[in-house]
Amino acid sequence: MIPVQGVEGQRIAVLGLGRSGLATAAALKAGGAEPLLWDDSPEARIRAEAQGWICHDLGRSDVWEEVAALIVSPGIPHLYPQPNRHVARAMEAGIPVDNDIGLFFRSLATGAWDHFDQPPRVVAVTGSNGKSTTTALIHHILTAAGRPAQMAGNIGRGVLDLDPPADGDVVVLELSSYQTDLARALTPDVSVFTNLSPDHLDRHGGMGGYFAAKRRLFAEGGPDRAVIGVDEPEGVYLANQTAMGRGDDRLIRIASGRKLGDWGWSVFARKGFLSEWRKGRQVASVDLREIAGLPGAHNHQNACAAWGACRALGLAPREIEAGLRSFAGLPHRSQLIAEAGGVRYVNDSKATNVDSAAKALQAFSGIRWIAGGLGKEGGISALKPHLGAVRKVYLIGHSARDFALELGDLPHEICETMDRAVAAAMAEAAPGETVLLAPAAASFDQYPNFEKRGEHFTELVQAGLALRD
Template sequence: MIPITVCADWNVAVFGLGLSGIAAARALALGGAKVVAWDDNEPARAKANEAGVLVALPEEWDWSALNALVLSPGVPLTHPKPHVIVEQARAAGVEVIGDTELFCRERRHQGLPGKVVAITGTNGKSTTSALTAHLLSTAGRDTALGGNIGKAVLDLPPFAAERHYVLEYSSFQIDLTPGLDADVSVLLNVQPDHLDRHGTLENYAAIKARIFNRLGAAQCGVIGVDSDLTRRLAEHWPFAAARKVVSTAHPVSDGVYVHDGLLFEALGGVVEAPISLHGIPALRGAHNWENAAAAYAAARALGLSRETIIEGLRSFPGLAHRMEEVGRLDRVAFINDSKATNADAAARALACFDPIFWIVGGRAKEGGLAGLDAYYPRVAKAYLIGEAAEDFAHQLDGHVGYERCGTLENAVAAASRDALRSAARAPVVLLSPACASYDQFPNFAERGEAFRRLVAAHEGVSMREAIAA
């Protein structure tokens, strides 16, 4: 854990007691702050109590004595309207920050020890973060991975001169981290997402771009240029830091690009020999090529050799719930892409397989399946689940055959049946929902684990029984 000594003797309130909230409360107390906390969810409060956190109703807080409110990133800060606790803090003149801001302040307080890589983007940030950490670890660097992936940032090991922190940032976390600074900052892409929390696409993009705000001349910004908003930002780079661009769409003169699975590094227009990404299961598809290019650029900015990076790329195991093969039944592969919670993310998986028996649905985001038309010829049939089923049936009607399944269990059974009956050489049952999970599951990970269990149950069924089901 990282003790937050910069807030010693402060009075701090923590609202939201998930993993990051409990870690923030404990780290503040360990550093000498007086902490009070609350969560509207009773089980969360119970866990905080077990961890030794003082829990008290906000009505009992002395706002006049508070120095800061540490807010969970899941609590609305601005849109559709600020949570009442945010309004109370602002009325009392109390700053509202996140656990990631505490991390940045403590690091500055200690003289900026170690190195920090900050990574964000609408899609791909988890894989890029995990891959970057893997490359550093493969090179023998002392590496800690956390933030929006894995451990809460304050649950990571304390600052040390040789330690590298690879931190995934959501837009919600960036919004709560005005002092965000890093040695290497990465912005992969910006696509419509979380507009209910940020109001407009422009505001969402501006928040993502804050990942670069405090970069100095000795630091590096890595930016993907395959989405319109990030390309415009790269063209008019307003930051002091060096800039490296990554692309899977076209060559670049100073950065990293991938063409047909071959990764090229260009330095001042001079292009190094390509590195093949073919045959690396965890880096399959153009979207993972973008992730690989960004991680490569970040690793090079931190001084890793090409040879060490190549070794790390080839040994990367990938992440659960991101185009993860979780089983096979005869010729049929079952792919868990539960992390695809919007259409753009689902497109990346749909581009990688053919034919696809596609399990899709959940709680739809704005736009639904818009933009996926080009991939419909790859889809043998769709299996609709969750709240979005009726709306998606209308969107797919006349383009893709579909079956309303309601639940994931029904969808896996139906998709398995049809895939096994298919004459195709390598059919794929793909869970890539293009939706949030909240209508039927607490999060995408729970949805993915449920899929894994259902596939395991089907693997135990004989092919004849599966086809007859």
């Protein structure tokens, strides 16, 4: 645990009692504060009380007396589409509102660092797609190279639940736009921006607000080195705002599918090969095509981002390449769960929006595509250019019929449930084809989260293959 600094003797309200909220309460208490816990969900309060916490109803005026700050969990809106009523009350009263990320950055460094040979460093990864894979990949490369590292944030543990970093440690954080938007302190050593596509727009008041939330990691954070994907206009803009000129190697530009020009430092993937260029010459090259844990162009972009971050930390190309080759991938993200009878079965349940589904559809051939769930604004019409490899679509969930209307003449079947979709796809798949779960929709109509959806798909595939044996 990382005790929060500068809060001794203060009453601090904690709103939201999920993983990060409870870790925040414990870290505040360890720092000498009096945390006042609350969640509008009775179930969350019951779980907190079972762990020994006392909940304080933030709807009561007396609870707010002498409260020094309100710490908000990521899922709770503070501005759009409208502020949570407790957040609004704090802001109207002039009470500072922050989150666990802000507390982490202001509390990480301690007096012990004065005696370290190598101060700990923080790598923070943001973007629309690929954040989790890039974060996990950086962490894997570091540990495979013998560098002590911890991973947290939007993946794994809450940031304040980490162990205080020791001499030479690296902390790798995945940060969502919800987390970067509200944090009052953002001071990573290396910041990574993977890409940008529409997502969470209601929470940020549109695309501009969404990008602005992610941009804070660079504009407010002032990292020593920035690794920025320049495949979208926003990335090009961010790179331009970050660098002092073409040769500024404090910025590492990354791209997928094209060669980058004569910049100070760049890493790009083209035709399955990763290349690193610095000061006008190539310094490293890796064939990514046979790395099973990183299939498809979107994962090649993730590899470029991880390569750039690890090079910024001082790792040698051979160390990074070894880490890439031993990376097994993350569950629910283009995860190969089985291969039998010449058919591959891939779980990409994390493909909850059109852009991430498009990347999955471009990574495989002969696709039996399982899609659907709780569709997002705009449906799946934007996927039409990426359906060339799809043999048939098996539609599930709330948006199955809406999605069917957008598929035109492409063969499809409304299955409604995962059970029916998997059974149909497995029965019809031929050698050389891929049964792919890439829903292009949220999971909340039928599952509590995308992980449970992916686990159900995996269980059904494994059960179906067992019956064949």
